[in-house]
Amino acid sequence: MANQVVVTRELDDYIRATSLREDDVLRGLREETALLPAGSAMQVTPEEGQLLHLLAGLVGAGTVLEVGTFTGYATLCLARAVGPGGRVVTCDITGRWPDVGRPYWERAGVADRIDLRVGPAERTLAALAEEHGTGWVDLVFVDADKVGVGAYFDAAVDLVRDGGLVVVDNTLFFGRVVDPTAQDADTVAIREFNASLLTDPRVDISMLPAADGITLARRRPR
Numbered sequence: 001m002a003n004q005v006v007v008t009r010e011l012d013d014y015i016r017a018t019s020l021r022e023d024d025v026l027r028g029l030r031e032e033t034a035l036l037p038a039g040s041a042m043q044v045t046p047e048e049g050q051l052l053h054l055l056a057g058l059v060g061a062g063t064v065l066e067v068g069t070f071t072g073y074a075t076l077c078l079a080r081a082v083g084p085g086g087r088v089v090t091c092d093i094t095g096r097w098p099d100v101g102r103p104y105w106e107r108a109g110v111a112d113r114i115d116l117r118v119g120p121a122e123r124t125l126a127a128l129a130e131e132h133g134t135g136w137v138d139l140v141f142v143d144a145d146k147v148g149v150g151a152y153f154d155a156a157v158d159l160v161r162d163g164g165l166v167v168v169d170n171t172l173f174f175g176r177v178v179d180p181t182a183q184d185a186d187t188v189a190i191r192e193f194n195a196s197l198l199t200d201p202r203v204d205i206s207m208l209p210a211a212d213g214i215t216l217a218r219r220r221p222r
Helices: 009-019 024-034 046-058 073-082 098-107 121-132 149-159 173-178 185-198
Strands: 063-067 087-092 114-118 137-142 160-169 203-208 214-219
Touching: 009 046, 024 046, 024 073, 024 098, 046 073, 046 137, 046 160, 046 214, 063 073, 063 121, 063 149, 073 087, 073 098, 073 137, 087 121, 098 114, 114 121, 121 149, 137 149, 149 160, 149 185, 149 214, 173 185, 185 203, 185 214
Parallel strands: 063 087, 063 137, 087 114, 137 160
Antiparallel strands: 160 214, 203 214
């Protein structure tokens, strides 16, 4: 059996040419986001957006929660996946960046499916728990500040239904997780989260060595 392949620029181009189905609306949002400070580093790759769309379809998601909107590329992918009558609740610390994506949501015809909540994520997640209780979300995508990843995941596991999926982005964090000299708060938080997830009895897990590390966690029955 072959080990994980090293993805060169040429191989990355091949993958996009043979599997990526990014339309003009998504491409326009990605290209506008890339012009922002750290825009390319902060937004999901188009391949990850397509994966999120696929995962939402696989779990039959009608309700999705996103922690960390940024300009809303993933939000758009997920809003398309839930279909008419579906709902994506997405939260961000500021409305500045989601405002970049809003015209693209409208062009795609999915703006009415997106419920943007602005404020600290922990406060938003607590408010959603008060509003709806537990087990009402089909899929949660966590892509916010890394120091809070453990708290966001714990909230997500409570909010997601049995058999639902929690997707956590950046779990390899630019490869810094294996660098012993990297002791900044973000890297340490990701390392601690990954270690805790290995023995978490609430979920079945798989860490994918794709993009910046994507961890899938399926909620076991309560």
